[in-house]
Amino acid sequence: MSRIAAQSIRVRRAGRTILDDVSVSAGAGEFVAVIGPNGAGKSTLLSVLAGLLKPDQGSVSLDHRQLADCTPRELARVRAFLPQNPRCEWPLPVHRLVGLGLTPMLPAFGDFSAADVARIDNAVDACDLTAQRDQPVTTLSGGELARAMLARALVADPAMLIVDEPLTGLDPRHAQDAARRLQQLAQVQGKLVIASIHDLNIALRRATCIWALREGRILAVGAPAEVIRPQLLRELFDVEACVCGSGAQAFVDFAP
Amino acid sequence: MKGKYTVSLWLAGGLLLLALLSMLTGRSGFMTPGDLTGALQGDSRAAELTRLILVELRLPRTVLACLVGAALGLSGAVLQGLTRNPLADPGLLGVSAGAALGAVIALYTGIGMLFALAVPMLGLLGALAAATLTLSLGSGGGTLVLILAGAAVSGLMLAGTALVLNMAPNPYAAYEITHWMLGSLADRGWDQVWLTAPFILVGAALLLGTGRALDALSLGEQQAASLGVDLSRLRRRVLVGTALAIGAATAVSGTIGFIGLVAPHLVRPLTGHQPARVLWPSAMCGALLLLLADVLTRLLPLDRELNLGVLTGLVGTPFFIALVLRLKRVAP
Amino acid sequence: MKVPLLSLLCLITSVATAAPQRVLSLNLCTDQLLMVLLPPQRIVSITWLSRTEGDPALLKLAQQLPVNHGSPEEVLAARPDLVLAGKYTTASTRALLQQVGIPVLEVDSAADWEGIRRITLQVAAALGAQSKARELLADMDADLAQLAHERPVQPIRVIGWGGSAEDVPGRDTLFNTILESAGGVNLAALDNGARSFDLEQVLLADPQVVMRGAAYSGKPSLRNSVATHPVLREKLGAHMIAYPEAVYGCGVPRASQLARELATTLRSASGP
Numbered sequence: 001m002s003r004i005a006a007q008s009i010r011v012r013r014a015g016r017t018i019l020d021d022v023s024v025s026a027g028a029g030e031f032v033a034v035i036g037p038n039g040a041g042k043s044t045l046l047s048v049l050a051g052l053l054k055p056d057q058g059s060v061s062l063d064h065r066q067l068a069d070c071t072p073r074e075l076a077r078v079r080a081f082l083p084q085n086p087r088c089e090w091p092l093p094v095h096r097l098v099g100l101g102l103t104p105m106l107p108a109f110g111d112f113s114a115a116d117v118a119r120i121d122n123a124v125d126a127c128d129l130t131a132q133r134d135q136p137v138t139t140l141s142g143g144e145l146a147r148a149m150l151a152r153a154l155v156a157d158p159a160m161l162i163v164d165e166p167l168t169g170l171d172p173r174h175a176q177d178a179a180r181r182l183q184q185l186a187q188v189q190g191k192l193v194i195a196s197i198h199d200l201n202i203a204l205r206r207a208t209c210i211w212a213l214r215e216g217r218i219l220a221v222g223a224p225a226e227v228i229r230p231q232l233l234r235e236l237f238d239v240e241a242c243v244c245g246s247g248a249q250a251f252v253d254f255a256p
Numbered sequence: 257m258k259g260k261y262t263v264s265l266w267l268a269g270g271l272l273l274l275a276l277l278s279m280l281t282g283r284s285g286f287m288t289p290g291d292l293t294g295a296l297q298g299d300s301r302a303a304e305l306t307r308l309i310l311v312e313l314r315l316p317r318t319v320l321a322c323l324v325g326a327a328l329g330l331s332g333a334v335l336q337g338l339t340r341n342p343l344a345d346p347g348l349l350g351v352s353a354g355a356a357l358g359a360v361i362a363l364y365t366g367i368g369m370l371f372a373l374a375v376p377m378l379g380l381l382g383a384l385a386a387a388t389l390t391l392s393l394g395s396g397g398g399t400l401v402l403i404l405a406g407a408a409v410s411g412l413m414l415a416g417t418a419l420v421l422n423m424a425p426n427p428y429a430a431y432e433i434t435h436w437m438l439g440s441l442a443d444r445g446w447d448q449v450w451l452t453a454p455f456i457l458v459g460a461a462l463l464l465g466t467g468r469a470l471d472a473l474s475l476g477e478q479q480a481a482s483l484g485v486d487l488s489r490l491r492r493r494v495l496v497g498t499a500l501a502i503g504a505a506t507a508v509s510g511t512i513g514f515i516g517l518v519a520p521h522l523v524r525p526l527t528g529h530q531p532a533r534v535l536w537p538s539a540m541c542g543a544l545l546l547l548l549a550d551v552l553t554r555l556l557p558l559d560r561e562l563n564l565g566v567l568t569g570l571v572g573t574p575f576f577i578a579l580v581l582r583l584k585r586v587a588p
Numbered sequence: 589m590k591v592p593l594l595s596l597l598c599l600i601t602s603v604a605t606a607a608p609q610r611v612l613s614l615n616l617c618t619d620q621l622l623m624v625l626l627p628p629q630r631i632v633s634i635t636w637l638s639r640t641e642g643d644p645a646l647l648k649l650a651q652q653l654p655v656n657h658g659s660p661e662e663v664l665a666a667r668p669d670l671v672l673a674g675k676y677t678t679a680s681t682r683a684l685l686q687q688v689g690i691p692v693l694e695v696d697s698a699a700d701w702e703g704i705r706r707i708t709l710q711v712a713a714a715l716g717a718q719s720k721a722r723e724l725l726a727d728m729d730a731d732l733a734q735l736a737h738e739r740p741v742q743p744i745r746v747i748g749w750g751g752s753a754e755d756v757p758g759r760d761t762l763f764n765t766i767l768e769s770a771g772g773v774n775l776a777a778l779d780n781g782a783r784s785f786d787l788e789q790v791l792l793a794d795p796q797v798v799m800r801g802a803a804y805s806g807k808p809s810l811r812n813s814v815a816t817h818p819v820l821r822e823k824l825g826a827h828m829i830a831y832p833e834a835v836y837g838c839g840v841p842r843a844s845q846l847a848r849e850l851a852t853t854l855r856s857a858s859g860p
Contacts, residue, residue: 071484072486075484076482076483077484082479089474089475090340090474093528100474100475103471103483103484106468109467109468282786284789284792309791309792313788443787445819561784
């Protein structure tokens, strides 16, 4: 998989247009940050791209295949999806939770093979959860849970990762950590990462591409330094902001 | 992994022991294994009667207790997994009441006299209707909404049952059915086994196949869907499987509550909380519990045999209350 | 001692002289006494159950009579001269009727021949139908004498059973009285303890005949499926006979005819 492309997506729910004529595309190695105010349609767009929601109009293609033609299981093998505030309803041990990410590869019955266990352990290690491997998920801290969910999403080695607000509810250290992991997935491992992000500083410094969404429409698409500018932020969020510095030192500040 | 198979083996061992106890226990007293072998070899009238009791009464009764208990334990585990709700159970979701309504319709309109399969089949239809209604009313609303939906559907099904009884031409119908609804396996025979076993087994096979999807569902509906789980197909499968198993089980034994609720909770500390790993042990635990209850009904020194549903209710209700209290403490 | 006896006599003669012309019954068993003791035109109403569940010999008559459902309004509206009631039925109705001055005769249920004689005479006295009662009781005595004469040397082992959900008629029941007069022995009366039998216990008692209550006049019911368990039907080889349960529940003189009918059935059922 190298490229996902959405064409003229329109989604209406209960008489309200949630996405209106949205066309975006992204490819392997990119870390796309979807920004925009609450209710802009970010989550809906991510659901459509993940193939979980059928748009009323328009289509999404994965390379040269239409998303609508893929079975849920096929799709599950190439992309991983994490919703907002992912939770686990039962107190599973961490490695069991991570193992759930292998569901689309497993036969209907039977326990994990040795190879599966090795993949799970790798994912657990990669997300620095080795010490928590056997701990019940319900006893994890917020940061640990976010890492466990990320490990769950990565264990099957998907080409595309779609994450809805992965940083919400994390303290600064954990938020930075999570963003760094997403950045590395794209830039080091060559995956396509699409995440909705509220923290503009993180988007500015870590993402390779920004999609700015307002009231269901794409307002701007482009490299972070080009998109995250005072004028666009005013249009997008109705706030006065200044963008200072450049490159890794760039940051956004808001006027009181 | 801490003993998936160890747990099953222990449960199977317990089940075998209890089955033996069930074969040796009657309201008129115990047989010793010595009596048993003596009876099987002798050819006196007494030995012949003992053989009849063992082969034609106690064996089918034991088999039925295992089948019905397994149906209850398994559907409880699957429903708890599907709804991600520790209080789900065929009784609490109105499925048993629906099955009872179907069976009562068959019994008192005379449809049941037309062909023997009518009672389990109508039981199945009733269970299917009730389960569909509860799950569509209560889905997506959390624990409380689902339980309320179950209570509402139970009430509706009970009212339907009362209506059928009111209109039944037989004036003693209400008495008979009140008794029947309390659940019993007394006086059942091989006829009932052959009539219900296929339904229960097919239902159980459908339910046992949901493990992988239920596991994924513990991450919530969105993540499960993203993992390739077809949620509406899963729901249909659970509905049909539960209706087959509980419809047939209720048609033969009456309504027996709480086994479906308790069995999964009893095995979780041993198997872990992963839904798929709970299913099979929970079925065995349900069989174990019902067999135990059935043996107890025969052992208690009462003038009349205690009904199974009374016994499971007496033990199950405090358990239910304890669960509610714990949920209250855990939930915000 | 003298005074109560005297007042009782007065009561009986006063009732006899002014025999009630409009009588209503609130109990399945008093229905039957009423129907055999009085002509239909003097009966205001009987209970609704008698139309379907009563003595088959009286069904035709019962279906022509008006019925009541035991509610006080029905009784008050009918303004009967006398109400016959059972000991335990519709206690509130009885209390109300006594308040408004409608006489109520409480009739015990009878479980043996002496009891039948006593309540028949009691009701007959209240109705002013003593001669009819003496006639019925003379028939009963003749039946009993005949039965005693024909009694088999070895009593036939019988149990009355309709599934383990139901009580088995035991020692002090009319069933037992009728069965013993008919030359049977009630296996449940020999047993001390259990009031309900499960199928195992029935098998262990090894009956020659299983008597099944047939109160439900062929309508769909659960007990049909229970009491026709293949073990009883085929394996045990016991004869299954149906008996009119409702009539066996009412101690009335006709019970002696039932005993004679049962004696015939038992003889043919237990024979070779």
